[in-house]
Amino acid sequence: MLKILKYSFYDLIRSRWSYVYLLFYLALGFVLLFLNNDLSKAVITLMNVIIILVPLIGTIFGVMYYYNSKEFTELLLAQPIKRSSIFLGQYLGVALSLSMSLVIGLGLPFAMYGLFQSSAIWEFSLLLITGTFLTLIFTALAFNIALYNENKIKGFSYAILLWLFMAVIYDGLFLMSLIMFESYPLDKFSIGVTLFNPIDLSRILILLKLDISALLGYTGAVFQKFFGTNLGVILSCIALSIWVFLPTFNIYRKSKKKDF
Amino acid sequence: MFQIRKILFLAIFLLPVSLLGKTIKVCNSCEIKTIKSGIVIAKALDTVLVKKGKYNEFNIVIDKPLTLLGENYPIIDGELKGGIIKVISDNVTVDGLFIINVGTSYTEDYAAVRVVKSKNFLIQNLVLEKLFFGIYLEKSRDGRVFHNKIIGDAVEEYNSGNGIQLWYSQNIDIENNIITHVRDGIYLEFANDCRIKNNISSNNLRYGLHFMFSNNDLYENNTFENNGAGVAVMFSKKIKMLNNTFKENWGAASYGLLLKEINDAEIIGNIFKENTIGINIEGSNRIKYTKNSFVKNGWAIKVRGACYTNIFSNNNFMYNSFDVSYNSKLNDNKFDNNYWSGYTGYDLDKNGVGDVPYRPVKLFSYIVNRTPETIILMRSLFIDMIDFSEKVSPVFTPDDLLDKYPLMKKQG
């Protein structure tokens, strides 16, 4: 598996798209910092960008890579290599090269603007951690979509739909259900619903850092416990890890059974 | 006039110590072993000097103009039996004592030091611990409470008292005190013309500072941190609030500053940092908010109920989850020339003022008011989208609530 990972990773970091992605983050970082020179403000703006954009790029890139390397995958399949190693290796290759672009692309401008002397360093590391989590999750989901759909167009459509659902529609439905059932106690429900969407989970992790004052304004005991103690951070991290594990495990499972 | 009186008062008051008065020493090995007997022996303008040691006494009544002075912080232990020192004479100084174990009662407000119907007193350098009420000024005037440290151990509101309480008192200076772990740090009821400066009031159960029916007071340069709520100003007029810091007052009903039925106040140069609600305003009119900084609060300003002709100008609103929240569509308040970190407009003519107005009230803040659990959706793309559509064409938010001249750079 490590060999496959290595080759996928090298293949990707030499591809044009990785550079585009890296340059995009570099540009974003520098422009944001150039415009207001304020690290905390830039971190907040970035956070909004990251939790939307990283999943989008993760899914699109994952699906694209899978379809593009299909013939090569078949070549690999005929080699004496375990099937799951091929797919997990490729998946990790994509996810890691994307994460690396993210970390370098954003880390470089921020480091140059004095991140290490700033109080925003925790917020910023949190941002990178959630960004990496989201990359891992959405690339894995993309691989799942691609594994189940031979048709490229279909695969791409599902990928976009998945992103749209997780980033926008889910929260819309969530909001509507909260308003509809507002006369009931909803704090357990709303925390529960959050756990089922990795984008919401990452959002919560960042909220815990940026908006803790507002979150504590709500009276529910469960909310208080979730947001007021470390429970929120721990639970969110566990849920995110499960979100990484499940699709990855399914790649492993599905790749063993699939025909090529 | 007042200043002259004060100097005169100080002169009269200091002279006896050095020239006119005698000094009566109290210590465990002295002739006079108790403070009470020391006070009985003393004549007006004398000094009762309490040496280092422990004195188990309560209900010490000072009924003549004396100076009760502790040397190296003698301990007065009330053994939870009741109030400890009671001043009922004018021109009394209480200085340098360590007072502990004030009795708790549900019928009487026992205090470490109580001043009743007296003038020209000075209470300073005291350390109070294990107390019910700390310093209680009752129908007194022209006094000073200076440099005391009050450390309570309050757990429940109903069986704890306040650090410094003023009741029907006037012209009092409260300065440089540190007050923690009591119910209200400083409580003023029917107290007018008082000045409260440079105090630190933190970790108190209810309020750091609390005004009720008190007018023409000033508080300046105080720090209110991590209290149930920072400062509550209720049913009072003409209060000046200058350069205070309100921070980390967290909780469901927690505010940096609570204004309720307040008119004609000035709120200038304060810092509100990381409070659940920076300022909570109910039924308050003609208040000037200038040069304050609101940083990382949940809600910088929450307006509930009827508030008219308030002016917010030259304030900084930075990284608050919500800048301003309203629960009605009516608006009679002005927002002008503030700096908003959430402002995304531009300044083409480079005059330092943004060319498009800023709308500080978001639709989402209405939704959260209605269904509090929706707070969990904050910063979601979906919420940003509905906020944006509301910004373009306001339906739920007052459409005249905007800062027409938002500043491009933060103030000071």
Place this chain on the structure above:
Amino acid sequence: MIKIDNLHKDFGKNQVLKGVDLSIAEGGIFAILGPNGSGKTTLIKSILGMVIPNKGDIFIDDTPIKKSWKYREQIDYLPQIANFPANLTVQELIRMIKDLRNKPGDDTALISSFQLSPFLDKKLSNLSGGTKQKVNLVLTLMFDSPLIILDEPTTGLDPIALLELKKIIQIEKEKGKTVLITSHIMSFVEEIADEIVFLLEGKVYFKGNISTLKEKTKENDFEHAIANLLKENNA
């Protein structure tokens, strides 16, 4: 060498293999033929473990291949369409496949016989179809495995390369290896195949050498004989 028992495979409603029984002895060149959609590629992919059968067993050297991958060390496979990671050069790809198989491969002779040396430092995305096929052949044939499976090896090859290919296949055969080939070029098959396996509607319809086939169909020409097989079936 290879033994296949009652192999079934369907893709949804489409039944591709309906009970293939086949045994292929060690040594010799076997051509798998059949009309489009008869299941040639599915059969080959089943042997390689890329397609997982619904029913039936495949044995290679008497061991079942189910859920195993080690046996692929004994196989060199040439896929039908060669598409490689675009960002690699030819040389890097060769090195990579060697690395992945963990085996030394003899690529120098193959590179010179297919005249690939000028392309070694070129990126694969810049190569023509024929050149890619040559690279594909090098990747497959550089290892010394007892079973060689070639899916449409002639696609895109120029006549010189084709001659080289035939030569190489003969050499491999002489080493006692088993070679499985699918091809649409009948002359190529006729020239090199020792035995024909003809698949029709998911079953082995004919297996034997070319002269038996000609006898059976009473045709002198190989191409006609194949066509006859199809017609007979239709009749």
